[in-house]
Amino acid sequence: MAAIIQQAVILAAGLGSRFAPITSVIPKPMLPIGNRPTLDYVIAELLESGIKSVIIVVGHRKEIIQTYYQDHPFIQFVVQEKMNGTAPALYLAKELLQRGPFALCYSDEVMAGDPPCTRQLIDVFNRLGTADVVTGIEAVSEAKIRMYNSVAFHEFGEEIVQLTDIQEKPQGPYPSTYTAIGRYVCSYRVMEHMDAMNWDERGEGTEVYVTDVLRELMGRGNIYGVKYAGKRWDTGTKEGWLDTNIAMRDHQTRLWPDAKL
Template identity: 30%
Template sequence: MLLSWKNKKIRKAVIPAAGFGTRFLPETKAMPKEMLPIVDKPTIQYIVEEILASGIQKILIISGHAKRAIEDHFDSSPELEQHLEESGKEDLLAQIRKISDIKVHYVRQPYMRGLGDAILCAKEFIDDEPFGVILGDDVVYTGDGEPALKQLMDRYYETGSTVIGCQVVPEDKVSSYGIIQGEETENPDMLRVLDMIEKPSIKEAPSRFAALGRYVITPDVFDILEMTRPGKGGEIQLTDALRVMAHAEKVYAYNFKGKRYDTGNKLGYLKAMVEFALRREDLGDQFREYLKNLKV
C-alpha cells in the first residue's frame, strides 16, 4: 500500500526549544538558552537561517516556560524600527525587518517529558508529511557548502526513508553520544540503521557514527511515539521511537559535512563564540590579534 506521505516534498521543520537550559543557570532563569548570542545573533536564529537556506519556509518552534523572548525576537518591533529609521541606521533596520519577515509558528510543550514528547506536539502542524528537525542549541557551520539539514533532505529524496544526522567522532568521544549500529551502504557516508546504543564504552561501540541533533523524519513516527512508554525521568525519547522504526523499516544515518557546535554546554558555546567571531570580516582580524597577545 502506498503511504500517503510518499513522494511529498519536505516543506516543514520543527525546532524543539522547550528545555530549561539548566547548564546555563542563572542566566537561563529568565532568558531562553536558545537566545544566548553567538557574537550578536541569537543561537536559534542560526538554526532558523539553516532551515530557510535548506528551502523550507514553514517553521514550528516547540516552546515552553519562559520562552517568550524567542517569540518577541521573530516578531515585528515598530518602535525599534521607527527609531532606526529616524536615526538613519538603514543597515540595522533592514536586518530587523528581515528577521520579522520570517514566518514562525509556535506550540507549547506543557510538561518537560522529553524530546519525543516535544515532537509529538508538532503532529497537527506536520499533518502527515515528512519533516526536518533541528535541536535548538545545535549549530553547524558549513561555510559555502550545503546546509546540514539540506544534506539530510537530499538523502531522504534518494531513499524515501528517515535520515538521522550524524558525524564520525573520535573513539574517546563515543561514550558521550548515541551511537549508530548499522550496515554499510553504497555511500561510504551513510549507514542503514539497525539499532542505536546510548553512550556505549569504546569496546561496546558498534561504530563511530554519533547522532548529532538533525533529522529528517517520516510522519509514521507519530504513531510510534504515541505508543512509546515514558522511560527514565518520565520522558518519552525520540531515540526509542527511531529504534522501533529501524526494526520495522529502513532508517539511515548520514555523516553530514560541517563543523558542529553544541551550544547547550558551556565549552561548546564558548568555542562557537570565538570561532564565529574570527570568521567575521568586521571583527576577525582585530579579535585574532587580541587573542595572540592575550595574557591571562
C-alpha cells in the same frame, strides 16, 4: 517523485541547566553567538534548505522566544509544559504538521556546511525514497559518545549507512564512535508510530528521547545515516558555546549570518 519538504520542527523547550544561573533569565536557545541568538542560526539553516514553515517547541522562559519571533509569520509555537523528553516535545507539533515528511532540529546544535546540513539530509531522503528517517552522523570522542548517543550501522559507504541500533548516552559498551547529530528528516510515519506511545506509563521523571523512537522503528530497516559533510558545534555546553563564538569572531566559518529573519 521527490517529496517537497517545507515544514520543520525545532526543539527549544529545555531548561539549559548546564548554563545556570544565566538560563534562569535567558532561555538557552537565545544565548548569543556574536550578536544574534543561537536559534537564529538554526532557523536560517532551515530557510536556506528550502523550509517555508517552522514550528518551535518552547517551554522554559517561552515568552522571550515568542516575543523575539512574533513578527515572523512563518513561525508557529507549541508549548511543552512537562519536561519529559525530546520525543514528547516532538509529538506536540503533530497538529501543526501536514501529513508528510518534515525536518527536525535540536536548537543547541549549529551547523556550517555547503549545502546546509538539513539540505543534505533532504536530498538523501528524496534519493532513497523509502526512508522513515534520515539523520546526520559523525565520529566523535568516547567522552562525547557518553554525552550524546552511539549508532550501529552496516553497508557503510562514502556517504550513506543503514542504522541498525542507537543507544542514548551509553555508559557501558557502545556500538561505535559515530553519533547521530541533532538534524533529522522524518516521514510522517514517525508521528504515526508515536500515536501508540504512552509517555505517562514510563514513570514520573522519565524522559523519552527521539532516539528511543528511532530504535523502535529500526526493525523496519528504514533508518539511515548520512556522514555529515560540514562542521557542527554543540552550543549546549559552555565549551561548545565558546568555541562557536570564537569561530564567528575569527571568521573561521560562515554560520548563515546573512539570512533574513
